Amino acid sequence: MAFASAHAAVTPQSSYTYDFKTFYDTSTAFNPFDTKTLSYSVASMTIKDISGGVEISLTQNSSLFPAKTTAGTYLDGLWLNGDWGTVATKPGVVGNVSASGGGTFLGLPTIFRDGGYVYNGSIGFAGNGIAEGKTSVFTIKASGVSAYDFAKSSNVPMIELTNVGGAYNTFLSGGKVSFVGTIAAQIPEPSTYALMGLGLAGVAFVSRRARRAA
Numbered sequence: 001m002a003f004a005s006a007h008a009a010v011t012p013q014s015s016y017t018y019d020f021k022t023f024y025d026t027s028t029a030f031n032p033f034d035t036k037t038l039s040y041s042v043a044s045m046t047i048k049d050i051s052g053g054v055e056i057s058l059t060q061n062s063s064l065f066p067a068k069t070t071a072g073t074y075l076d077g078l079w080l081n082g083d084w085g086t087v088a089t090k091p092g093v094v095g096n097v098s099a100s101g102g103g104t105f106l107g108l109p110t111i112f113r114d115g116g117y118v119y120n121g122s123i124g125f126a127g128n129g130i131a132e133g134k135t136s137v138f139t140i141k142a143s144g145v146s147a148y149d150f151a152k153s154s155n156v157p158m159i160e161l162t163n164v165g166g167a168y169n170t171f172l173s174g175g176k177v178s179f180v181g182t183i184a185a186q187i188p189e190p191s192t193y194a195l196m197g198l199g200l201a202g203v204a205f206v207s208r209r210a211r212r213a214a
Contacts (some may be wrong), residue, residue, distance in 0.1 A: 009153050011184065015048035016151045018181035020159055024114040033115055040064070042179060043075055043130075043159055047150055051146035053085055053141030054150065056123075058159075062132045066166030068175050076129030077160040079111060079119040082150035085142025087123065098126035099138035113158055114178040129162060157181040 010016075019041035028034040042065050045058045060075040067073045084103025089096060103121035104110050111119040123138070130136050150157075161177050169175045 010151050011089040012148045017046040019184045020179040020181045022199045023177050023179040026177055027167040029099050029172050047147045049147045053145040054147050057137045057140050059135040060130045060132050068084045068165035068169050070201045072132040073161045073163050074129035074158055076162045078123040078156040079113055080150050083095045083118050083144045083154040084121045085140050088139050090137040097130045097134055099123050099136045
């Protein structure tokens with residue numbers, strides 16, 4: 001749920017991938033709704049259906065976003081809207097950053113975040129959070145939990161970066177900046193291109209025969 005700008009309609013799918021390029025500009029302290037959009041994504045997230053729920057993979061990309069120290073920035077929180085269940089870190093993933101959290105009481109949207117966004121659940125990460133170049137893979141399982149439910153048009157994910165530096169490290173921000181996610185443009189599979197090619201060839205053939213018959 002959000003009080004911020006509307007987002008494009010989302011079609012039901014079994015998997016969605018998000019980029020995080022737009023953030024709330026903490027250097028303009030007197031305008032809490034001021035945003036900037038980067039040419040690169042500071043993080044990427046994939047949410048996909050699995051048996052009994054969903055699996056989420058969240059990576060903080062190595063980027064040029066300013067950090068306060070040489071340790072770089074950390075991704076310490078993720079906020080989502082949807083039908084929640086039991087959150088568990090996926091075992092057997094090398095270097096996996098542990099995740100914990102879940103939905104609010106009765107699933108009510110009671111977590112207020114930047115830009116007027118309101119959420120009904122959140123995820124936190126072990127230690128300082130997900131360091132640059134690192135990933136957390138976890139599951140959310142319960143009856144009715146699906147990727148589409150988390151990705152519906154009104155449900156915009158938000159992450160928070162900490163140890164942020166430069167102009168964004170202000171007294172009010174405490175070195176924290178929030179980014180909102182957008183569904184990444186999907187690249188068609190090779191089979192899709194092949195079908196498109198066959199379709200165009202068919203149209204051209206029919207058109208040619210029609211001209212000859214005229």
